[in-house]
Amino acid sequence: MENKTILKVSHLKTYFDVTKGILTRRQIVKAVDDVSFEVREGETLGIVGESGCGKSTLGRTIVKLYEPEAGTIEFEGKDISKLKGNELKAFRKNVQMIFQDPYASLNPRMTVGEIIMEPMIIHGIYKTAAEREARTVELLEIVGLKPDHIRRYPSEFSGGQRQRIGIARALAVNPRFIVCDEPISALDVSIQAQVINLLEKIQKEMNLSYLFIAHDLSMVRHISDRIGVMYLGHMMEIGPANDVFYRPLHPYTIALLSAIPISDPDTAKAKNRIILEGEIPSPINPPGGCPFASRCSKATERCFQQTPEPIQVGDRLVTCFLYEK
Amino acid sequence: MPLLKAEHLTTSFITPQGKVQAVRDVSFELNEGEVLGIVGESGSGKSQMMYTIMGLLADNGVIESGKITFDGEDISLLDFPDRKSYDRKMLEIRGNKIAMIFQDPMTFLNPVLKIETQLIEPLMNHTDMTREQARERALELMRLVGIPSPEKRIKQYPFEFSGGMRQRIIIAIALTCNPKLIIADEPTTALDVTIQAQVLELIDKLRKETNTAVIMITHDLGVVAKLCDRVAIMYGGKMVEVGTDREIFYQPAHPYTKGLLSCIAKSGADEKEEELKPIPGSPPDLLNPPKGCPFVDRCSKAMRVCKDVMPEVTSYTETHRARCWLNDPRAKGDE
Numbered sequence: 001m002e003n004k005t006i007l008k009v010s011h012l013k014t015y016f017d018v019t020k021g022i023l024t025r026r027q028i029v030k031a032v033d034d035v036s037f038e039v040r041e042g043e044t045l046g047i048v049g050e051s052g053c054g055k056s057t058l059g060r061t062i063v064k065l066y067e068p069e070a071g072t073i074e075f076e077g078k079d080i081s082k083l084k085g086n087e088l089k090a091f092r093k094n095v096q097m098i099f100q101d102p103y104a105s106l107n108p109r110m111t112v113g114e115i116i117m118e119p120m121i122i123h124g125i126y127k128t129a130a131e132r133e134a135r136t137v138e139l140l141e142i143v144g145l146k147p148d149h150i151r152r153y154p155s156e157f158s159g160g161q162r163q164r165i166g167i168a169r170a171l172a173v174n175p176r177f178i179v180c181d182e183p184i185s186a187l188d189v190s191i192q193a194q195v196i197n198l199l200e201k202i203q204k205e206m207n208l209s210y211l212f213i214a215h216d217l218s219m220v221r222h223i224s225d226r227i228g229v230m231y232l233g234h235m236m237e238i239g240p241a242n243d244v245f246y247r248p249l250h251p252y253t254i255a256l257l258s259a260i261p262i263s264d265p266d267t268a269k270a271k272n273r274i275i276l277e278g279e280i281p282s283p284i285n286p287p288g289g290c291p292f293a294s295r296c297s298k299a300t301e302r303c304f305q306q307t308p309e310p311i312q313v314g315d316r317l318v319t320c321f322l323y324e325k
Numbered sequence: 326m327p328l329l330k331a332e333h334l335t336t337s338f339i340t341p342q343g344k345v346q347a348v349r350d351v352s353f354e355l356n357e358g359e360v361l362g363i364v365g366e367s368g369s370g371k372s373q374m375m376y377t378i379m380g381l382l383a384d385n386g387v388i389e390s391g392k393i394t395f396d397g398e399d400i401s402l403l404d405f406p407d408r409k410s411y412d413r414k415m416l417e418i419r420g421n422k423i424a425m426i427f428q429d430p431m432t433f434l435n436p437v438l439k440i441e442t443q444l445i446e447p448l449m450n451h452t453d454m455t456r457e458q459a460r461e462r463a464l465e466l467m468r469l470v471g472i473p474s475p476e477k478r479i480k481q482y483p484f485e486f487s488g489g490m491r492q493r494i495i496i497a498i499a500l501t502c503n504p505k506l507i508i509a510d511e512p513t514t515a516l517d518v519t520i521q522a523q524v525l526e527l528i529d530k531l532r533k534e535t536n537t538a539v540i541m542i543t544h545d546l547g548v549v550a551k552l553c554d555r556v557a558i559m560y561g562g563k564m565v566e567v568g569t570d571r572e573i574f575y576q577p578a579h580p581y582t583k584g585l586l587s588c589i590a591k592s593g594a595d596e597k598e599e600e601l602k603p604i605p606g607s608p609p610d611l612l613n614p615p616k617g618c619p620f621v622d623r624c625s626k627a628m629r630v631c632k633d634v635m636p637e638v639t640s641y642t643e644t645h646r647a648r649c650w651l652n653d654p655r656a657k658g659d660e
Contacts, residue, residue, distance in 0.1 A: 193588035193603035261547025
């Protein structure tokens, strides 16, 4: 059974103008450059890539924290750039975000109860304070905190517990879609697994869709149905999680996966890694052609001149000339 | 004789809230040319234990007990007549026989000094080299750690280098005086995976070529599996298990080690969806650590004795030891 598409992103571009001074050449950071994908209902799409690849900008553009330069984002069939009034408010309610840093994303002067109830008040979901409080207690229990935590302040909680508060706040308005921007990278290993299991449990119970942004590839493989790999603002490969993880096609995906340290001494010490030379080029006025060409071992003359288009290979889209028919 | 031997290290911090017992009775050894991984979550005491050894504790840190022997010399603060003579000794050792690599390549380097100055400084301090010789050695080191066109790069400032390149510079600084031991505190945590792979490969290559011993402090079991000969697991200020890499990964004895291994998503060849088994709860508060085993509140196999009595060290093999009552015959049947 194919679930219906909840989010459709087409040819999205998010640029930042970083020109300094008035006489200098315009400097544009192409943080997201021509990215297209869909997320289906109840599905988790993982987005991976190194720092500076544009994955967080992508997430923030989807929740309308940034305005795109070009391209469209359709949520439940409606172009979000055209939303106004009540429709916009409904969109803001349906799409929530969980942030990376559980220390910076909670107001230290508000109690946990106030933090979770604020979105309910803004969206007028419950009529009385008693109803809001009852729901807040319920949410605290869902995310594994205690009802009496409602009057405490964020500083009294550990990183993992704060991330649970952030999750409860996102759930407060019964969203349909949550953008999780590196929700576990600030947490300790034993706490990461707790949060991942919690996110999976909530997803099943509430039929949520996630856009899960992370750089920890093995955790992304674990939680995602499909994975998209980004590099320098481009989507290099996107497809079913196991296919991308175990049978990568794009040379960048292959190199990225090869770089993950494996938690098994025999394999790790025997493994011959593909060590990528060099670093990600600057996204300010990037060169034409394939963004990965300068570090790719399979690059040809053409890769430096022409930008490849996504090519369908089985269930996957791969942006590489190697897979042209 | 081991290169480094630490016995019964205990370090606390005096805070307005009370005494935080960061390191509690930790002993270990390190042989020449060996790579020891020290694994633990934040607050497990792994970094403070190394700072105790290096004499780099914050002002409110107090060493309560412990004996540290390095390269045949006693370097425990408590065995020196006064702080001054200890500091003089440590200045001679740090940067010379023991070098450190820190986590954050962005803050470690002095932003207003050229790379050249920062690479030459330890050489001028610890050897009789002339400036010219030191510069030659610096260029040689930059080549060794894989920095392209060193003659040009040596005249640049840290901000002109990327994170991975800065970490290479820091490694080069660490190597200047041919140290016998390098202590690396989360050296790749701030780096991207592809850059991390480059740096790990470099550390592995260097230690094989120079036979330097390495202590690798990390929370990433993948890094440990790749580099380390032996692994020590820390929890709540205690060293709960120590063994060779294969003993720790394939026959873990302590429930915390087992828990740690089962809550990471395996990235092996197996496509089957394994459920992550998180360890419930959170680490203990070291202001008032539990009297018994620090892991007791999160352990599924906890017995009555675990709550009140600190487990002793049980040895399984010559290299494999753990602190857990489950492995102690005296605790049999104590449910």
